[in-house]
Amino acid sequence: MISLRGLTKRYGATTAVDDLTLDLTPGTVTGFLGPNGAGKSTTMRLILGLDAPTSGAALIGGRRYADLDRPLRTIGALLDAKAVHPARSGRDHLRAMARSQGVPDQRVEEVLALTGMTEAARRRAGTYSLGMSQRLGIAGALLGDPAVLMLDEPVNGLDPDGVRWIRTLLRSLAAEGRTVFVSSHLMSEMERTADRLVVLGRGRLIADEPMERLVAAGGVLVRGPRLRPLADALPQAGWSGPDELTVVGATPEEVGRLAYELGLPVYELRPVGPSLEESYLRLTETATEYGARR
Amino acid sequence: MNALPRAAAAEWLKLRSVRSTWWCAGGAVTTMMLVAALEADSTGRYLRQQDAGPGSAEAVTTTVAGAEWVLYIFAALGMLAVTGEYATRTIVVTLACTPSRSRLLLAKAAVVGAASFAAGLLVAALGVAVSAPMLHDLWDFETGRVAGRILAIAARLALVALLALGLGTLIRRSAGTITVVFGLVMVLPLLLQGLAAWSGAAFLTAVAGYTPGPAGQRLVAGDPVAGLVLAAWAAAALAAATWALRARDA
Numbered sequence: 001m002i003s004l005r006g007l008t009k010r011y012g013a014t015t016a017v018d019d020l021t022l023d024l025t026p027g028t029v030t031g032f033l034g035p036n037g038a039g040k041s042t043t044m045r046l047i048l049g050l051d052a053p054t055s056g057a058a059l060i061g062g063r064r065y066a067d068l069d070r071p072l073r074t075i076g077a078l079l080d081a082k083a084v085h086p087a088r089s090g091r092d093h094l095r096a097m098a099r100s101q102g103v104p105d106q107r108v109e110e111v112l113a114l115t116g117m118t119e120a121a122r123r124r125a126g127t128y129s130l131g132m133s134q135r136l137g138i139a140g141a142l143l144g145d146p147a148v149l150m151l152d153e154p155v156n157g158l159d160p161d162g163v164r165w166i167r168t169l170l171r172s173l174a175a176e177g178r179t180v181f182v183s184s185h186l187m188s189e190m191e192r193t194a195d196r197l198v199v200l201g202r203g204r205l206i207a208d209e210p211m212e213r214l215v216a217a218g219g220v221l222v223r224g225p226r227l228r229p230l231a232d233a234l235p236q237a238g239w240s241g242p243d244e245l246t247v248v249g250a251t252p253e254e255v256g257r258l259a260y261e262l263g264l265p266v267y268e269l270r271p272v273g274p275s276l277e278e279s280y281l282r283l284t285e286t287a288t289e290y291g292a293r294r
Numbered sequence: 295m296n297a298l299p300r301a302a303a304a305e306w307l308k309l310r311s312v313r314s315t316w317w318c319a320g321g322a323v324t325t326m327m328l329v330a331a332l333e334a335d336s337t338g339r340y341l342r343q344q345d346a347g348p349g350s351a352e353a354v355t356t357t358v359a360g361a362e363w364v365l366y367i368f369a370a371l372g373m374l375a376v377t378g379e380y381a382t383r384t385i386v387v388t389l390a391c392t393p394s395r396s397r398l399l400l401a402k403a404a405v406v407g408a409a410s411f412a413a414g415l416l417v418a419a420l421g422v423a424v425s426a427p428m429l430h431d432l433w434d435f436e437t438g439r440v441a442g443r444i445l446a447i448a449a450r451l452a453l454v455a456l457l458a459l460g461l462g463t464l465i466r467r468s469a470g471t472i473t474v475v476f477g478l479v480m481v482l483p484l485l486l487q488g489l490a491a492w493s494g495a496a497f498l499t500a501v502a503g504y505t506p507g508p509a510g511q512r513l514v515a516g517d518p519v520a521g522l523v524l525a526a527w528a529a530a531a532l533a534a535a536t537w538a539l540r541a542r543d544a
Contacts, residue, residue, distance in 0.1 A: 045543075045544075048386075048389075048390050048393075049389070049393050050386060050389055050390070050543065050544040051543035051544065052543060065393055066393040066394065068393065069297060070297075070300075071390065071391070071393060072390070072391060077390060079386055079390075080383055080386055082383065083382065083383040083384050083385075083386050083387055084382065084384060084387075085308075085312055085378065085379075085382045085384050086382065087312045087313050087314065088308070088311045088312050089311065092307060092308075092311035093387075095307055096304045096305075096307045096308045096311070096391075097304070097387065097391050099300060099303040099304040099307055100300050100301050100303070100304035100391040100392055101300065101391065102295055102300050140387070
């Protein structure tokens, strides 16, 4: 479990992370979203103790990262897939990490197999594609079999198979009761992977919601030849096509019953959610306005 | 295993799993053998011309000359143990594995120090092995004395590698670090001596003797106190590096 308590990081005049208080719970995939420069990577760096917070604290299971004796056995992280010495083989990269944690070499072979990197492990990391580097980075995060996983943009550079593999992996890690914290720019991917979303804008927390709530506030799409009376009866309805209405904040039951009462034929009636992408853009737009006003 | 030996084991694996380490080792061996052979050749020719007899060639002089060159290769080795991490951004992974900055630097220093001392012994012994047959008729070979000089050369090379490790941590870039190492070892004493001659301030000559270059030369010539001076330089660089590593964001 990760607890952020008033976490703040300033670089000169810029505030990268602004008074962030957050608890990430076990058994959950928490998606971390925000525009570029919102402070996502900085937050992760602060959790790992790579940067020192200006104020506040980041705690993993109640302890600061620096106080963990074998940190990779508590929290595994992937911040930068390209942070590998190009002349060192993938296997030696992981073995060096394993030595520092007292993890046996056999575990290195396990995570290599788990990430499909066994074949490539003897090659120099400089020859890896971005996708292979991501896999190696994820192998490194899993090395200590940690209760907490933190991944910055893990699906970057992965092919569709790889993306699906990550999704399944993260879901199963959370199902095992681990805390999974993952940032991504791929909204549709987040929608399928995360249980909870934390949205950051200009270093501030602007949303912390269960996924259902962010995608739920949708409406109903109704299609038929003579929908004018329905549109007149429903103030929240809008034409989304010549014979298509979208009714915001309504359920198919309500719209279907009303169409029946008005005696209107209906060819199609289905719930539509705003995509997570829309919710996200709405949220971050406000944050940007707020930031601009400041 | 405790945290420090674990970190050192990781550093040792990292050091030997990149080619640059072996290039440094190979370069050091080649340079030493080449310089020692050339030195032995010219010394031998000169002494024979003078009809000098056995015992006229000072043992290990050829190897001492070789060490002056090999020095910078050892500095590169020590420096790369940390600047290589910054250049490839693996410092992020390293600090995630070993969050204690002082422990990390201690582990690096232990590995760099031990590896370069061992390599220094090998390189110096090879220098002697190359030049001994070329000077056999002139060389008064006293095993104990030669062994002592070989140890002193290895110590000097290891201490310079540690100095470069500390400076590399402070500066973080290879080009800047090697420039500063070269400046400290080679240029600074010349500068001080030049200043002394120009201003007539004799104490500057004395100060020049305490810079890493001349201190290392006196260590190799058999002055253990000079060895302590060089060790103090390395220790100071490493202490400053620890402080910087703690104070800075990675």
